[in-house]
Amino acid sequence: MFSTTQKIGILGGGQLGKMLCLAAAPWDFKTCILDASPDFPAGQVCSEFTVGDFNNYDNVLAFGRDKDVLTIEIEHVNTEALHELKRTGKAVHPSPEALDIIKDKGLQKEFYRMNNIPTAPFELFENEQDLLEAVESGRWNLPFVQKSRTAGYDGKGVAILRTAEDLKTKLLPGPCLAEGLAPIQTEIAVIAARNASGEVAVFPAVEMDFHPEANLVELLICPARISALVAAQAEVLAEQVISAFDICGLLAVEMFLCADGQLWVNEVAPRPHNSGHHTIDSAVTSQYQQHLRAICDLPLGDTAQIQPALMLNLLGADGHKGPVHYEGVAECLAISGVHVHLYGKALTSPFRKMGHVTITAETIEDAFKKAEFVKNILKVHSESQTL
Ligand SMILES: Nc1ncnc2c1ncn2[C@@H]1O[C@H](COP(=O)(O)OP(=O)(O)O)[C@@H](O)[C@H]1O
Ligand SMILES: [Mg+2]
Numbered sequence: 001m002f003s004t005t006q007k008i009g010i011l012g013g014g015q016l017g018k019m020l021c022l023a024a025a026p027w028d029f030k031t032c033i034l035d036a037s038p039d040f041p042a043g044q045v046c047s048e049f050t051v052g053d054f055n056n057y058d059n060v061l062a063f064g065r066d067k068d069v070l071t072i073e074i075e076h077v078n079t080e081a082l083h084e085l086k087r088t089g090k091a092v093h094p095s096p097e098a099l100d101i102i103k104d105k106g107l108q109k110e111f112y113r114m115n116n117i118p119t120a121p122f123e124l125f126e127n128e129q130d131l132l133e134a135v136e137s138g139r140w141n142l143p144f145v146q147k148s149r150t151a152g153y154d155g156k157g158v159a160i161l162r163t164a165e166d167l168k169t170k171l172l173p174g175p176c177l178a179e180g181l182a183p184i185q186t187e188i189a190v191i192a193a194r195n196a197s198g199e200v201a202v203f204p205a206v207e208m209d210f211h212p213e214a215n216l217v218e219l220l221i222c223p224a225r226i227s228a229l230v231a232a233q234a235e236v237l238a239e240q241v242i243s244a245f246d247i248c249g250l251l252a253v254e255m256f257l258c259a260d261g262q263l264w265v266n267e268v269a270p271r272p273h274n275s276g277h278h279t280i281d282s283a284v285t286s287q288y289q290q291h292l293r294a295i296c297d298l299p300l301g302d303t304a305q306i307q308p309a310l311m312l313n314l315l316g317a318d319g320h321k322g323p324v325h326y327e328g329v330a331e332c333l334a335i336s337g338v339h340v341h342l343y344g345k346a347l348t349s350p351f352r353k354m355g356h357v358t359i360t361a362e363t364i365e366d367a368f369k370k371a372e373f374v375k376n377i378l379k380v381h382s383e384s385q386t387l
Contacts, residue, residue: 001296004028008292009067010042011035011054015343015353016073016272017042019280023288029296034063041343042073057081064090071249071295072271075103076150091196093248093295094270101245102270105157106149106177112265115244117237119265120145120256122179128171131178135167140178142167149175183259187266188224189275190238191252193290196297200242201290203283203303205234206275208254219371220311221364222278230257237263245270250291252276274313274353281339281358282309307337308364310371314355314380316348322382324348326355331377335370337361340378354380 008024010017013035021031021042032048033040043049052059054074060081064070069091070082082096094102101107112119123140125131134140142164148157151174159170160181187210191203207224224231234255242251245268252273254266276287285293285301293300316324323346332338342355357374361367 002027002298003068004030006030006068006296007032007048007066008295009034009064009070010046010073011060011063011070011077012073013037013040013042013046013049014073015041015355018045018343019277019286019288019341020071020073020272020291021045021047023286024292027292029292032063032067034059039346041345044344054078061085064092069093069295071291072099075099075270079103091295094245094251095247098245098247098270102268104149105147105267106175108267109177109179111244117241117244117265118263120179120182122177124149124175124177126175128173128176131176132167132171134178143181145179145181146170146172147177147179148172149177182256182264182266184256185259186224186226186257187254188226188234188257189252189254189273190234191250191273191276191279191287191290192238192242193250193287193294193300193303194242194248195294195300196248199300200239201300201303202235202238203276203279203287203290204305205231206278208275218313218315220275220278222282222309222311223305225364226257230261230263234263237265241265241268248297249294250276250287274356275311277341277356278309278311278358279303280341282307282360307360307362308367310359310364310367312357312359312371312374313353314342314357314378316350316352316354316380316382318350320380320382321349322347322384324354325381325383327379327381328377332357332374335373337367338370338374348380348382 007030013033018041024031030047033042033046034050038049054077060078064085079096086092106124143162146159151157187208188205194200205224207221209219238253252269256264280286337360339358359367
């Protein structure tokens with residue numbers, strides 16, 4: 001439904017919430033954020049800010065009562081309240097049912113198994129002790145990847161264990177899953193969108209390069225440098241996954257392109273995603289606008305890429321902690337096709353996501369040349385205090 005008076009409630013006021021609000025502004029949609037502080041990125045641009053805890057049942061219920069559509073920018077929210085709001089007839093997208101599965105990496109993996117979605121082989125464990133016993137008894141073998149079922153994001157709940165020594169030092173505590181090490185050739189992501197009318201659209205696959213230390217995506221390349229056949233297979237797989245989850249809104253599907261050419265689903269995020277930031281500056285429709293179209297059951301937008309693009313996450317420099325100070329922004333803005341996005345976080349710390357830069361060019365090679373310059377010149381420092 002298109003209505004400039006409808007209130008869109010968004011759980012979470014970080015950068016994804018901010019960019020969602022910015023995308024809603026041209027249509028005059030009313031964006032309402034629930035999060036701990038209006039000083040967070042979305043607080044600067046939303047129509048209405050409610051201070052509260054999106055993990056608290058009462059806070060989410062009270063927030064949702066006068067909203068027309070509810071959505072999220074982070075999946076770790078109180079879904080019991082969302083179930084209740086849905087029962088009372090509210091539009092909740094993504095559905096609390098899908099969120100309950102996706103929030104828990106163990107349930108997510110079981111969902112893939114049940115729905116014949118290719119994924120790395122895995123087993124669930126009550127805790128790290130049970131996993132250790134499985135390794136000692138030869139039921140599970142090194143090397144493998146251990147993932148916390150609920151605590152993880154940005155690589156924080158993921159441990160890659162290769163040696164017996166790693167078993168002593170790297171195991172993460174608590175309920176977890178162990179997963180076979182994927183023979184990764186390239187990591188890609190495909191963002192799919194679906195509206196309540198059942199229309200589905202997918203953005204072209206992007207390639208993700210990881211920061212070796214921070215385990216964060218450092219560089220993103222769109223379109224991914226993969227064959228047209230694999231790109232088409234990845235798009236079909238993303239459509240299959242969003243349909244299986246029965247989601248309205250966006251679903252970012254992270255995949256491993258394995259050495260033998262197979263695609264495995266790694267994990268999904270039912271919201272705008274880091275791997276779709278570039279669409280603001282390089283695609284016909286941005287992922288944020290697409291999310292709004294999808295949750296409001298509007299026609300989905302054209303997902304075509306206008307120009308090749310690279311996206312660099314602007315991470316807080318190592319050794320810098322405190323009030324943020326950006327260096328080299330003006331020099332970067334002098335270059336055609338360099339789009340700087342700062343999230344408006346007051347404080348920086350090592351590897352904190354403070355913004356991103358999208359670089360568009362006629363060819364991906366030209367974009368790489370500009371990116372080299374940007375990487376060398378644009379720095380996220382603290383004003384005075386260093387670690
Ligand atoms: N089974 C696996 N085999 C090899 N590498 C993996 C595997 N699972 C995860 N990784 C690596 O760890 C990264 C983070 O894992 P992921 O499950 O995506 O967690 P996060 O929620 O932190 O993004 C992946 O992008 C990939 O580089
Ligand atoms: Mg991931």
